[in-house]
Amino acid sequence: MSALQIHKVLGVGKSEMVHGGPKPRIKTVDPFGKVVSLPPMRILSGIQPSGTLHLGNYFGMMKPALELQTQGEAYYFIANYHSMTSLFDAGQRRQNTLDVALDFLACGLDPKRTVLFRQSDVPEVTELAWLLSTITPMGLLERCHSYKDKLARGLAPSHGLFAYPVLMAADILIYDSNLVPVGRDQKQHVEVTRDIAIKFNQQYGEVFVIPEPQIRDEVAVVPGTDGQKMSKSYGNAIDLFGEEKATRKQIMSLVMDSRTPAEPKPDAEKNVAIQLLKLVAPAAVGQDYEDHLRAGGLGYGDLKKQLFASYWDYFAPARAQRAELAANPDYVEQVLRDGAARARAVARTVLKRARAASGIE
Ligand code: ADP
Ligand code: TRP
Numbered sequence: 194m195s196a197l198q199i200h201k202v203l204g205v206g207k208s209e210m211v212h213g214g215p216k217p218r219i220k221t222v223d224p225f226g227k228v229v230s231l232p233p234m235r236i237l238s239g240i241q242p243s244g245t246l247h248l249g250n251y252f253g254m255m256k257p258a259l260e261l262q263t264q265g266e267a268y269y270f271i272a273n274y275h276s277m278t279s280l281f282d283a284g285q286r287r288q289n290t291l292d293v294a295l296d297f298l299a300c301g302l303d304p305k306r307t308v309l310f311r312q313s314d315v316p317e318v319t320e321l322a323w324l325l326s327t328i329t330p331m332g333l334l335e336r337c338h339s340y341k342d343k344l345a346r347g348l349a350p351s352h353g354l355f356a357y358p359v360l361m362a363a364d365i366l367i368y369d370s371n372l373v374p375v376g377r378d379q380k381q382h383v384e385v386t387r388d389i390a391i392k393f394n395q396q397y398g399e400v401f402v403i404p405e406p407q408i409r410d411e412v413a414v415v416p417g418t419d420g421q422k423m424s425k426s427y428g429n430a431i432d433l434f435g436e437e438k439a440t441r442k443q444i445m446s447l448v449m450d451s452r453t454p455a456e457p458k459p460d461a462e463k464n465v466a467i468q469l470l471k472l473v474a475p476a477a478v479g480q481d482y483e484d485h486l487r488a489g490g491l492g493y494g495d496l497k498k499q500l501f502a503s504y505w506d507y508f509a510p511a512r513a514q515r516a517e518l519a520a521n522p523d524y525v526e527q528v529l530r531d532g533a534a535r536a537r538a539v540a541r542t543v544l545k546r547a548r549a550a551s552g553i554e
Contacts, residue, residue, distance in 0.1 A: 234265030237370035237404075239272040239312065239361075242289035243280045246296050247430035248504075249415035249423035252472050253376030257409050259301050261374055267307040268368050268536060269297065274312050274319070274360060278353045279343065279426075294525050296433060299515035304528045312364065314533030317540040322356070322363040324547055328392050329359050333385055339378065346426060362386040367540045369402045377413040378422070380406050397550040401543075412472070416465045418447045431469070433508065434515055444501045445494075454492035461487035466496045474503035 223229050238258045240250060261267060271293045276286055290311060302309055312318065334340065337358055344350055365373055365386045373383050383406035390401040414422050417429030424430065431443045447466050452458065461467055461483045471479035482499060485491040518525060548554045 232369075234371045235369055235402075236261050236265050236267040236372045236374065237269070237365055237368050238374050239270045239275070239364055240293060241272045241276040241279075242286060242293045243276040244289065244425035245430075245435075246293065246433045247417075247423055247425060248433060248469065248472070249376070249417070249430065251300070251433050252412040252415050253409075254374065255297065255300055257407065257412070258374045259297075261372070261407075262303060262307050265371070268310075268370070268539075269302065269307060270310050270312050270315075270364070270532075270536070272312045272361075272364070275357060278351065278357055279348055291522070291525065294529055295515055295518050298518050298525065298528065299434070299511045301511070304532065308532045308535045309528055310532035310536045311529055314529070315367070315537045315540045317537065317544045318360070318363045318367050321367050321540075321544050321547060322360045324551060324553075325362050325366070325389050325393060326356060326359045328396055329362075329389055333388060334358060337385065338381055358382050358385045359389070362389045365404050366390055366401045367543050368536065369539070369543055370404045371402060372407050373404050374407045374409075377408050380408055393547070397547075400547050400550045415472070416468055418443060418465070420448060420465050431504070434512060437505070440504070441501050444504065445497050447493075447497055447500075449493040455489050457489035458486050464496075466493070466500050470496070470500045470503060473500070473507040478503065 236258070238254060240246070240254060246255070258267070258269060271290050273286060273290050276289070280286055280289075294309065297309060298304065334355055340355060340357065343354060348354060361382050362385060365383070366389075373379075373386075375383065383404060387403055390403050394400055417423035417427060418431065419427070419429045421427060421429060432440055435443065447469075449464070449466070458464065464483075464486060467479070467483050467486060470482055474482075478499075482491065482496060486496065545554070
């Protein structure tokens with residue numbers, strides 16, 4: 194049984210955690226009645242401050258990650274180094290970084306429990322990325338879909354873009370992470386991380402914990418206004434905390450087919466507005482609209498209006514919370530600084546382990 198499976202069986206990590214430094218151990222009883230001592234499960238994820246967050250980011254990554262806060266020690270960070278591979282405006286990066294922090298806090302990140310920090314406040318991660326890069330086969334990176342997709346979208350093939358997964362591996366490995374909640378498009382990157390960790394361990398001894406991705410199937414890919422995967426770079430996003438008028442416009446621009454309202458739609462479950470409505474409306478409302486669309490007699494305009502209303506209600510508490518936090522930037526900055534100090538203490542011990550094992554010290 195892997196450490197992660199044991200964690201799953203025992204539900205270890207549900208108690209209040211102490212952060213920073215080596216993992217505290219928790220005494221618990223295994224399924225056979227034996228007392229065992231285990232470190233709590235460490236959960237890690239990151240998001241790039243490369244634009245305004247949207248519903249895909251929220252349901253694909255943030256919500257699952259926030260729900261995991263009580264299951265172990267969660268470390269969530271803003272990947273500002275990574276954003277340098279696709280965003281070249283310094284002011285924008287600074288602004289987006291604070292916005293992402295606000296978004297996470299507004300959506301329920303509990304800074305007493307969860308470590309929230311800026312990637313660059315733990316510069317040790319760039320050193321670990323170098324150590325890892327020396328054993329990373331070129332072929333492993335050449336196969337990455339995300340790299341190929343970014344080139345296809347017109348990004349210049351820089352070294353940073355190519356080495357992106359190595360820095361991501363360092364992000365994950367430097368905190369001894371067990372579980373990495375992400376959307377499906379990041380699964381391959383976590384697999385690359387595993388390959389790199391296994392190779393380093395084979396070369397230099399048991400240095401790294403092997404992480405597992407966690408992907409929620411029901412929200413693996415949230416569709417955008419054109420039916421493709423919602424993405425900041427496809428111009429098809431619905432913002433998480435957009436301004437009322439602009440977001441209504443985004444939702445009313447959802448692309449539908451040309452069937453008349455009266456026509457029955459046997460494929461109602463595939464309709465993008467229905468898929469989104471099911472994420473933000475109470476289950477019975479989503480089902481009602483789907484049934485009505487299937488039977489015929491529901492116009493797309495009415496469906497979109499309901500979607501906007503449900504979206505607006507769903508995020509109303511978080512929106513209010515966000516406005517309060519935005520008026521208090523010093524508090525947000527303090528949360529990020531405290532998070533960095535806690536994260537850095539862990540990163541230092543793991544980097545030391547990797548340096549010692551590889552003969553750097
Ligand atoms: P984008 O495609 O908008 O640039 P990112 O690549 O920055 O988004 O993704 C940040 C996180 O949000 C990742 O974990 C990713 O898997 C998740 N995510 C992004 N878009 C979607 C989507 N449409 N559906 C589900 N998850 C998504
Ligand atoms: N590559 C991720 C994305 O674009 C962001 C990221 C960077 C990340 N480092 C990470 C996610 C480590 C999880 C774990 O969404």
